[in-house]
Amino acid sequence: MIPSILPTYSRAPLAFEAGEGAWLTATGGRRFLDFGAGIAVNALGHAHPVLVETLRRQAARPWHLSNLYEIPEQKALADRLVEETFADTVFFTNSGTEACELAVKMVRKHWSEKDPARTRILTFEGAFHGRSSAAIAAAGSEKMTKGFGPLLPGFTQLPFGDHEALRAAAAEADVGAIMVEPVQGEGGIRPLPDVCLKGLRDLCDDHGLLLVFDEVQCGMGRTGRLFAHDWAGVSPDIMMVAKGIGGGFPLGAVLATEAAAAAMTAGTHGSTYGGNPLGCAVGLAVLGIVAEPAFLEEVRRKAALLRQGLEGLVASHPDVFEEVRGAGLMLGLKCRVPNTEVVSAALDRDMLTVGAADNVVRLLPPLVLTDADIAEGLARLDRAAAAVSAKAA
Structure with missing residues (x-):
């Protein structure tokens, strides 16, 4: 029997009730680091004052x-x-x-x-x-x-x-x-x-x-x-x-x-x-x-920091990742394993990412993410990649 919402999406079994900056809180209290931003929509994150x-x-x-x-x-x-x-x-x-x-x-x-x-x-x-x-x-x-x-x-x-x-x-x-x-x-x-x-x-x-x-x-x-x-x-x-x-x-x-x-x-x-x-x-x-120059300069600084960390991630997990792509805070990890496995492993570690064509995982965090958010995101991606490697071994 068809559900009340037309089933054109394959949805994760998650619902969110609160958010602030680059973080979302699911019903039940789990906190997720949001590196999807509603697929590049929430440019200023959640609940920007x-x-x-x-x-x-x-x-x-x-x-x-x-x-x-x-x-x-x-x-x-x-x-x-x-x-x-x-x-x-x-x-x-x-x-x-x-x-x-x-x-x-x-x-x-x-x-x-x-x-x-x-x-x-x-x-x-x-x-x-x-x-x-x-x-x-x-x-x-x-x-x-x-x-x-x-x-x-x-x-x-x-x-x-x-x-x-x-x-x-x-x-x-x-x-x-x-x-x-x-x-x-x-x-x-x-x-x-x-x-x-x-x-x-x-x-x-x-x-x-x-x-x-x-x-x-x-x-x-x-x-x-x-x-x-x-x-x-x-x-x-x-x-x-x-x-x-x-x-x-x-x-x-x-x-x-x-x-x-x-x-x-x-x-x-x-x-x-x-x-x-x-x-x-x-x-x-x-x-x-x-549009403020100082804001855009900060986006560029944070983008460089995130990219540097992602390049290190690729080097640490060459069996999982092939390369980093993109510009600014519109970045992608080209995968050697199915990208769905990386998206799923990140989700298991309370991090939201987005799949894309050509076996890529998209990283589209809010432009207002902090340096601490970047460090935490890299750490969670590192653990996700390690889990994918262990599963394949």
Whole structure:
């Protein structure tokens, strides 16, 4: 008999009743070190006092207002995002999936008025852009698409790192955009080198294409810069943002240049809840913390400390781990054993991690974790790896 909650998740038998910083307390009292952060969502950890106070204050004011009216909190957050980024304009959504839908629509609408033949968007093997019809068609993997056909047409997936295939495809007359994650998350924590991001920008400029960055998982300070593409010194035309932008509150956004977004006029897109006062008040509070240079410098320092420890872990357990991947506090352990064994062993030692493709264990701790949290996380991973080794012996 089907349960009351649609069984699309394989859930661990755990429920949590409290949290603070990088720690969660389960019903029954067990304390877990959270190196998953809701899959890169809880950028400021659990129960951050600024976010709690912001939510409490806004809860006494209007929670929801239709986008038929002006929403001051939405305008304030949009203004700050424009100030901090390449963008000229912002549309707010509730999730990364919704952001992907708009990004695709924006590309199509842009070209419908300039060159209607340019309907195709180039994406990359290993990509994850969400679970809507457009997002799974963009990713194209069998795992995402099997059973959900016919798929939305207009996407071509290219091999990750195949520059010749990319150059050939970009030159084709029906291509309008390239969409890419600067760091693949679900795909196994695979960063795109800065030189490749610059090459993508040059390639798009050469062929007049729009460049779309998906920074849903790697954005909002996760790599030690406000957005991952900042490391390469390039800018997209359109960018998808979600997860960390709300610090745990459902919030997403599409940022764009005026040229890319000009065709999106009144009536071409909408959202009932997107940009509501509650979400935007929280998002503005998150951005006010994460965008500060001193905060990002501290993220980079802690990321270096964690990475150094993980490199030592790989060296100590060469039968379990192959390498460390990633950038900032978006790190992955490529495993020699099934990654599920490491995730399970860590869970047994009261530590939350997240699996990914290519046999990788993702480590996505809150950006506010302490040095003591890092030391404790490394110690628990060390014990987990030792248990996996002993089991295999």
